[in-house]
Amino acid sequence: MELRQLRYFLRAKELLNFTEAAHSLHISQSTLSQQIKQLEEELNTPLFNRIGKRVTLTEAGELFATYASQSVNKANEGLLLLKDLNELNVGTISIGVTYGLRSILTQAVVRFASEFPRINFRVVYGTSEGLMEELNELELDLILVFNETTKAQHLKYQPLFDSPVTFVTSLTSRLSGKKSITLEEISQLPLVISTKGDSTSHFIIKAFDRSGLSPKISIEVNDIPTILDLVKSGNWHGILMQTSVKGEGLYSIPIKGRGMVRTAMIISLKEAYEKQAVKRFCNLLTEDIIRLQGVK
Template sequence: MELRQLKYFLKAKELSNFTEAAKILNISQSTLSQQIKQLEDELNVPLFNRIGKRITLTEAGEIFSDYALQSISRANEGVLVLRDLKNLNTGKITIGVIYSMRILFAKTLIAFAKQYPNIKIQVVFGTTKDLLEKLNLHQFDFIVSFHEETKEPHLKYHTLLKSNMVLVTSRKSSLAKKSSISLNEVATLPLALPFSGYSTIQFFVESFSEKNLSPNICMEINDIPTLFEIVKTGHWHTILSDTSVNDPEVVAIRIDGKNMKRNIMIISLKEAYEKKAVKKLCELLTNMHAKKY
């Protein structure tokens, strides 16, 4: 059953004449008759009583006409929705973002929502591990995450920026005026770090191990704002990406070492259809935050 056949059927019903319907539809009468006959054969019931050149609907035709009209109307509505989707007047995108990018991403989100107010956006913050798992389950259109490991062949990667790893300390700390600090010195400090499920702490555990250092980890907390509150006391310090630091009461000190930079990437499924809204949001992210590296 094709929409074309439904349109032919409804026009014949409206005019009660195959010849007139064919003229309006700009097709031959034989084509119209053939298409309606195919529709009747598929439904296994006659839709018209044919009396000479005059036609009338059968009981089945009367019943079917309501459903045919609904089908055409729904299809037309679908065309309008797709047109709106293409023009970014409707749609929904779901994104996963690491906690370290919440500040920068919020700026992008505000700018995008102002530009495309009819697009519904769902943002989920999480760890790199959790976000990648959900992306592979098709729960996100894309994620913004750290990535240094071997690239998976089914994923598409776009480097957004390189983030410096920094020691975060209280502005009143004796360390606050330092422009940089060595990993050896960091290992001697009392540290409150992100929870072990976070990519950042895994990165530093490996970095400390490579130098045979045993850091003084006093606390592990799975909430960045709480870490800041702990650091503000001046008794503890933390290690984070510089993208997550914007509190005036703390200072970010660059950690020395060529490996103290991490890639933050936009990651998506290679085979997934890229919505126009997703493409626009990724472009906005890149334009607002990408750094030369």
């Protein structure tokens, strides 16, 4: 059963004249008759009484017309919805964001929402590992994460910027004012870091392992603002992405050594349909980052 057959049937029902119906549809009468005949054969019941040149609806035709009309209307509504979706008049963008990149998202969302107010946002914060799982389950359109791992063939990667991994201490700390610090020095200090499921904490622990060092991890927290508050107390120190260090009372110290830089990326599924809203948002986010880097 095809939509065009339903449309042909409904026009013939309306005019009760196959010649006039075919003319209004810009098809031949033979084409109209053939398509309606095929529809009747599929339904295994006649929809029209054909008496000479007169055409009337059968009881089955009267009953079927209601459902045929609903089907055509729903299909038309679907086409309008897709048109609105492509023209950014409707839809939802689902974004996953790792804790270390929350600061870059807000401005882009505000700008996008002012330009396309009918698009809704769903923002999920989580660890890189958890967000990757949700992306693979098609629960997210894209994720913003730090990534240095081997690239998966089914994913699309769009690098945004590089950010250093930095040592964070209280402004009142004896370390405040240092121009750089080594991992060996850090290993002697009490640390508060993100939970081990977070990619940044995984990156930090691997860096210590490569240097043959064991950090003194006193507290693990899955919330960046809480880590910063604990560091401000002066009792602990932190290791975070530079993009995460916000607020007064903190002092950041570059960590000596190679590879203490991570790449922020937009990651999406390569084979999944990319909505126009998602494309526009990614472009806008990239524009914001380029502009901020230019200011720096």
